[in-house]
Structures are given as C-alpha cells and as structure tokens.
Amino acid sequence: MLINNEFNEEKIQSPLQYTWSIFKRNSLAITAMWGSLILILITLFADYIVPYAPSTQYVKHLLLPPYWVEGGNSAHILGTDDLGRDSLARLIQGIQLTLGGALAITIAVSILGSVIGATAALTKGLKASILHHLLDALLIIPTLLTALILIVMFGPSYENSLIAVSLSLLPQFIRGIYISIENELNKQYIISLRLDGATNVRLLRFGIFPNILEPIITLLNRIFTMAILEISTLGFLGFGTQFLDVELGALIASSIVLIYSSPWLVFFPGLAIFIIILVFNIFTEGLRHAVIEGEDL
Amino acid sequence: MQTLLSVSNLCKNYKRSARFLSSGFRQALGPLSFTLERGQTLCVVGESGSGKSTLVQMIAGLISPSSGEIYIKGEALSSLSQQERCKSIRMIFQDPSDSLNPKATIGRILAAPLELNTNFSTIEIDEQIHETLNLVGLLPDYLDFYPNMLSSVQQHKVALARAMILNPDIIIADEILATLDISLRFKIVNLLLDIQEKRGTSYIFVAHNMNLVRHMSDQTIVMHNGLIVENNRTEEIFNRPQAASTKHLLQSHQPDYRK
Numbered sequence: 001m002l003i004n005n006e007f008n009e010e011k012i013q014s015p016l017q018y019t020w021s022i023f024k025r026n027s028l029a030i031t032a033m034w035g036s037l038i039l040i041l042i043t044l045f046a047d048y049i050v051p052y053a054p055s056t057q058y059v060k061h062l063l064l065p066p067y068w069v070e071g072g073n074s075a076h077i078l079g080t081d082d083l084g085r086d087s088l089a090r091l092i093q094g095i096q097l098t099l100g101g102a103l104a105i106t107i108a109v110s111i112l113g114s115v116i117g118a119t120a121a122l123t124k125g126l127k128a129s130i131l132h133h134l135l136d137a138l139l140i141i142p143t144l145l146t147a148l149i150l151i152v153m154f155g156p157s158y159e160n161s162l163i164a165v166s167l168s169l170l171p172q173f174i175r176g177i178y179i180s181i182e183n184e185l186n187k188q189y190i191i192s193l194r195l196d197g198a199t200n201v202r203l204l205r206f207g208i209f210p211n212i213l214e215p216i217i218t219l220l221n222r223i224f225t226m227a228i229l230e231i232s233t234l235g236f237l238g239f240g241t242q243f244l245d246v247e248l249g250a251l252i253a254s255s256i257v258l259i260y261s262s263p264w265l266v267f268f269p270g271l272a273i274f275i276i277i278l279v280f281n282i283f284t285e286g287l288r289h290a291v292i293e294g295e296d297l
Numbered sequence: 298m299q300t301l302l303s304v305s306n307l308c309k310n311y312k313r314s315a316r317f318l319s320s321g322f323r324q325a326l327g328p329l330s331f332t333l334e335r336g337q338t339l340c341v342v343g344e345s346g347s348g349k350s351t352l353v354q355m356i357a358g359l360i361s362p363s364s365g366e367i368y369i370k371g372e373a374l375s376s377l378s379q380q381e382r383c384k385s386i387r388m389i390f391q392d393p394s395d396s397l398n399p400k401a402t403i404g405r406i407l408a409a410p411l412e413l414n415t416n417f418s419t420i421e422i423d424e425q426i427h428e429t430l431n432l433v434g435l436l437p438d439y440l441d442f443y444p445n446m447l448s449s450v451q452q453h454k455v456a457l458a459r460a461m462i463l464n465p466d467i468i469i470a471d472e473i474l475a476t477l478d479i480s481l482r483f484k485i486v487n488l489l490l491d492i493q494e495k496r497g498t499s500y501i502f503v504a505h506n507m508n509l510v511r512h513m514s515d516q517t518i519v520m521h522n523g524l525i526v527e528n529n530r531t532e533e534i535f536n537r538p539q540a541a542s543t544k545h546l547l548q549s550h551q552p553d554y555r556k
Contacts (some may be wrong), residue, residue, distance in 0.1 A: 012441045015400050188396040192459075195358060195388060196410045197379040206409075210400035295399070 015210070019294035029286020035279040039099060046096035050089040051077075055244050058084040063262050079264055081255060090246055091268050097158065097247035098235075099276055102227035105166045109173050109223055110216075116170075117177030118208075121185065122200050135178075138171040147230050148239070156239040158247070165230045169223050180215040184208045214291045221284035225277055232273055248273050300371075301466055301499055302333040302356075307365035309351055326351050326523040328365060333516070335466070336497040340510045340531070342546060343520035349503045352520070353469045356501065357388040369466065380414045387460040388469045392476055393452035397444035403455055404440035410462055425462060432492060433458045450481045454488070461492065469501045474509065486513060507547060511535050519543045 013021070023029060042049065052058075064079040065072045066087075072079060078087035120131045138146070150164035181204075184190060190207050198207070209216075234240045235249030246254070248269045255265035308327035326348040333339050341349045354360045356367055358374070367374040369385050377385075390396035397406055404426065411422045427437055433454040444452055453473065460468050470489075474482045486509065492498060504510045510517060510531065517534045519527040519542060526540040538544045 012402075012443070012446070014402075015443065188390045188392070189398040191359065192388070192390060192396050193398070193409065195383070197383055197413045198409070202413075206401060206405070207398055211398070 015294055019290045022293050023286060023290035026286045026290065029283060029290075032279050032282035032286065035275075036283045039095070039276060039279065040103070042092060043096045043100045043103070046092050050092050052086040052089045054085065054089040054093045054246065056085065058086070060084070063258070065262065066264055069264075078268055079262070081262075081265055082258055087265065087268060090251060091248075091272060094246050094248040094251045094269055095272055095276070097241060097245060098228060098231050098249070098273070101158070101162050101165075101231050101247070102224055105162055105169065105227040105231075106220060106224045109166050109169050109227075110220060113170055113173035114177055117174040118181060118200075118204055120174065121178050121181035122203075135171050135175055139175060143168040143172065143226060144230055144233060147234060148237075151234060151239045156242065158241040158245060161231060161234045161240040165227055165234070168230070169226055173219055173223055176215060176219040180212040181208055184212055187211075214288055214295070217284055217288045217291065221281060221288075224280060224284075228273065228277055300332045301335045301337075301369065303368045304332070304356070305330045305366055305368070307352070307355060307367065308363050309348075309355065309360065310363040326355075329525055331518060331525065331528050333467070333499055333501070335499055336493065337516060338493065338500040338502065338514045339516045339518065340502045340504050340514035341518045341520060342504060342507070342510055344542070344546070347520040348523040349520055350471055351523075353388075353471055353501055353503055356467075357386060357469050358382055359388075383410065383414045383465075384463045385466045386469065387463060387465040387467070388471070389456050389460050389473050391472050393456040393473075394444065394449070396456055397452060397459075399443065399445055401443070402440065403442050403444065403447075406444070406455065407440075407459055407462055410459065414463060429458045429462045432461060432495070433488060449477060450484055453477070453485050457485075457488070457492075461496075461498075464496070465498065467499045467501060471503045472505065473502075475505060482509070489513070507535075519546065 058076070058080060061073060061076060061080050062084045063082055064076050066079045067074045067077050069079075076086050076088070078091060080086055081090070116131070120128050120135075146168035147161075147164045150167055151161055154160035154164060184207070190203065193203055193207050231240065231247060232249030232252075235247045235251075236253045238250070238253065241247050241250050251269040252266050255262070255269075259266050306328040307330070309325045311325050329352065331339075341352060343349050351360060355362050369377070374382060397403075401409075407426045407429065408422055411417055411425060415422075417425065426440070430437055430439070435451065435454050435458065439447065439451070439455070444455065447455065456473070474485060477485060489500065490513065493500065500513075502510075502514065504513075514531045517527075517529065517531045518525055519534065519540060521540070521542040527534060527538070527543050534543060535547070538547055
C-alpha cells in the first residue's frame with residue numbers, strides 16, 4: 001500500500017482501467033456497446049427467440065405488411081413474404097447468419113493474421129521477404145473479387161462463403177499487423193527489452209501488443225465491416241446460403257422482385273445491415289478514441 | 298589491476314549501394330582502440346555524425362562491429378553469452394519517456410531484466426528491486442505506478458535503476474542529460490557520481506555539454522569523422538587541446554563560460 005497517500009487514490013489505475021473510465025464518459029459509444037451486445041445476444045439465441053420457424057408457410061397470410069400498417073396482423077409483427085413465411089423470423093435468422101458469420105470471420109482472421117503478421121515482422125531474410133511480396137501481390141486484387149473467385153472455385157454454400165471472405169480479408173489484416181509491429185520494433189523500450197535478452201513471445205506479450213491496441217481496434221473494425229458487406233454481397237449474388245437458410249443479402253435478393261407490392265421485405269433486411277454496421281462502428285470508434293486519449297495523458 | 302574494458306581496432310563498415318552493380322564498403326567508423334579502468338568515467342565527445350552513438354551502441358551490443366574486438370575483463374565480448382553480457386554492460390537510452398514501456402508498471406519494468414538474466418526467486422527479485430530503488434532514491438511506492446505518472450527526473454531514476462539492477466560493471470549513457478533542464482540535470486549528475494562512489498561502476502557517456510564533461514569524466518575521447526582524434530585525461534584535453542577539432546569544440550562552448 002502507499003506510504004504517503006496524498007491524493008486519496010484507492011489504487012492506481014492500469015492503462016486499461018483508465019481507458020475504460022474515458023470510454024464510460026462517451027454515452028453514445030456506451031449505447032452502441034449495449035446495442036452491439038444485444039445484437040450478439042440475438043445472434044447467439046436466435047433459435048429461442050424466433051416466433052415461428054423461418055421456413056413455415058402460412059398460406060392464409062401471404063404478403064402481409066407489418067402490423068402497424070393497414071391490413072397488418074399482430075400475429076406477424078413484421079408481416080409475411082410471398083410464400084407466407086414470417087418476416088421477423090426470417091430477419092432474425094438472417095441477422096444470425098450474417099452477423100454470426102462476420103464475427104466468426106473476424107475472430108478467425110485476427111488470430112491467424114496476428115500469428116502470421118507477428119512471424120513476418122519478427123523474422124528477417126528470405127522467409128519474411130517472400131511473405132512480404134506475396135502479400136503485396138494479393139493486396140492488389142480487390143477483396144470482393146478475391147472472394148468471388150474463391151467461391152466459384154469452392155462451390156456456393158454458406159460455409160464456403162465464410163471461408164472465401166476470410167481468405168480474401170486475411171492479407172489486409174496481416175499487412176496491418178505487420179506494419180504496426182514493425183513500427184513498434186523501432187521504439188526504444190522494445191530495443192531495451194531486446195537488449196535484456198527477451199524472447200520474441202515475451203516481447204510481443206508485454207512490449208508490443210499492449211502498445212498497438214489502437215491499430216488493432218481499427219483493423220478489427222474494418223475487417224468486421226467488410227465481412228458483413230461481403231457476406232451480404234455473396235448472399236445477394238446467390239453464392240451464399242442455399243434454399244432454406246437465409247442471410248440478409250439473400251433475403252433482399254429473394255424479395256427484390258416484390259419491391260413494389262411489398263417494399264417491407266427489402267426494407268427490413270437492408271435496415272438490419274445498416275444498423276449492424278452503424279452500431280459496431282460507433283462502438284469501436286468510441287473505443288479507439290478512448291485508447292488514444294488514454295495513451296497521451 | 299586488470300583493465301575493465303578494452304576496445305581494439307573496432308571498425309564498422311556499411312555496404313555502399315550508390316550505383317548499380319557496384320559493391321564497395323564505406324568505412325563509417327574506426328579503427329578505434331581505447332581502454333577504460335574500473336570506477337572511471339569516459340566521455341565521448343564530438344560533432345554530430347562523428348560516430349559517437351555508433352561506438353557506444355556497438356559496445357552495448359545494439360550494432361555488431363564489422364571487425365575488431367571488445368574485451369571486458371580480458372574476455373572477448375563476442376565469446377560471452379547474452380546473459381553475461383547483460384550483467385556486465387547496461388545501456389541507458391536518451392529519453393526515459395521512450396525507453397520505459399508505457400503499458401508496464403515500474404515494478405514490471407524493473408523485474409524484467411532480473412527474470413531474464415538471473416535465476417533469482419521471486420523474493421530475491423523483490424529484494425534486489427527494493428535495494429536498487431533505494432540506491433537511486435525512489436520510494437517503493439512507485440512500483441505500482443506507470444511511467445507516464447512520474448516526473449522526468451523520476452523517470453530518469455527509474456531508467457537508471459533499470460540499468461543498475463543487475464549490478465553491471467559498465468553503464469553506457471547516450472546523451473541522457475540533454476532533455477533535462479539545468480537544475481534537474483545536476484540532480485541526476487550527482488546521483489550518478491554518488492552511485493559510482495558506492496558501487497565502483499564505470500560510465501561511458503556521450504555528451505554535448507563540455508562543462509559537464511569536465512565535471513564528470515576522468516577520461517575523454519574526442520571523435521571526428523569516425524576516428525579518435527584525441528584520447529587523454531579530461532584535464533589534459535581541456536587545458537592543452539591538441540587537435541583542431543577539439544579546439545573547435547571547446548570554443549563553441551565558450552559562451553557558456555561567460556554566463
């Protein structure tokens with residue numbers, strides 16, 4: 001305990017606690033954080049909260065509008081589609097597939113990318129050079145095009161679309177991690193740790209990673225946003241989920257012909273994509289600002 | 298008594314790649330030879346670009362020399378393990394706000410060299426940290442602090458503690474005093490001289506301020522274009538400078554005398 005506790009501080013805040021206290025002041029970011037959590041919870045427990053099975057057809061209620069519009073039925077809150085399937089149930093399943101897929105991609109890409117990026121940054125010579133130029137070459141191709149090429153090779157299915165999207169986003173993440181670690185390696189505290197004979201793992205764990213939180217958050221946010229957009233695009237183009245499963249892009253594609261008779265069928269999935277991206281971006285942006293503010297105090 | 302540090306014919310070459318397909322070497326530094334005794338202070342002075350920093354970084358092990366050898370207590374540095382090397386030569390970097398990890402507590406920062414280079418138990422590490430903090434005049438309270446919570450003098454003291462924690466024979470300091478203002482500078486200088494008296498540590502300083510050099514050092518090396526132009530007792534150099542560049546250096550600091 002402190003001998004002279006002049007400032008009456010209970011204990012000394014670690015940088016993470018300090019960042020959190022800054023983050024807490026930003027009410028918009030806090031709201032977005034709860035929004036993100038709710039969305040993640042919906043994704044995890046979608047099977048328990050859907051009112052009807054997404055594929056059940058209610059032939060008596062075809063093309064119902066949402067219940068607050070005239071002609072709506074409170075049994076189907078968001079209405080039904082042309083085969084009488086409940087829109088809300090399909091929307092929730094769509095969120096589950098799209099958001100869940102994007103989160104899985106983000107986690108997989110970040111783990112794999114960190115390992116490869118750190119290896120590339122900490123090794124020198126031929127290996128690093130080959131990796132370098134290969135990644136540079138891959139970065140030339142737009143990610144969506146890579147994903148499309150891969151999905152054509154793998155054959156369309158939901159799992160394959162996830163694999164294709166993660167592979168297309170991987171080079172970007174590796175590059176980002178590589179650059180931030182490379183910058184960090186020139187800092188004096190890393191050099192002094194090196195002089196002490198620290199192993200690479202120790203260097204990464206205590207020296208580098210705590211100090212590159214900000215670029216990592218930015219990268220994760222970008223990967224996540226692009227994953228959502230790419231999964232929806234592949235779904236929209238018909239390369240994603242097949243038949244019974246619907247993700248948000250496929251949901252829009254299947255109802256695009258009905259846009260004049262029942263615009264709700266296109267509107268709600270589109271809104272869901274918009275809200276997911278908005279909420280997660282506000283959350284990570286708030287987090288990033290808190291980290292930056294916490295660093296230069 | 299054995300010479301503590303002896304540098305013989307140390308050279309550093311850089312590959313020249315100015316023109317296509319022409320290979321050649323540019324002699325950046327050396328050949329340099331000098332010795333340092335235990336408990337003595339060596340100052341390296343010279344204009345910028347004269348190779349002072351390269352020289353001390355080679356001794357610290359940051360840069361590997363192209364040729365030549367550094368002997369410490371009669372043993373060649375290249376034959377020592379990383380751990381033995383760490384225990385005998387420690388380096389303090391220019392700016393402690395850069396050289397202390399902002400995301401680690403002082404306790405962690407000080408424990409790292411011990412964990413990596415000794416077989417101490419947790420209790421021994423703790424004792425050693427407290428002893429070293431006492432040596433540099435910091436309270437054990439600071440162990441839970443993060444570097445950015447400390448003043449610049451305290452940060453300097455932590456950096457010094459980090460260097461002293463392995464009880465090294467030589468401490469290399471690359472312009473550590475440049476960022477401090479004059480009163481704080483003397484605080485650190487007195488602390489350094491105090492430690493030298495207690496522990497018999499040798500210092501190698503890279504310095505700019507000639508008055509400080511005169512105050513602190515026993516031996517001075519004047520460098521110019523990667524070569525040693527003068528190597529003598531400090532008093533000799535200040536009273537009877539031989540080389541032209543030494544005279545220039547002294548003259549450039551004349552305004553300080555008048556103040």
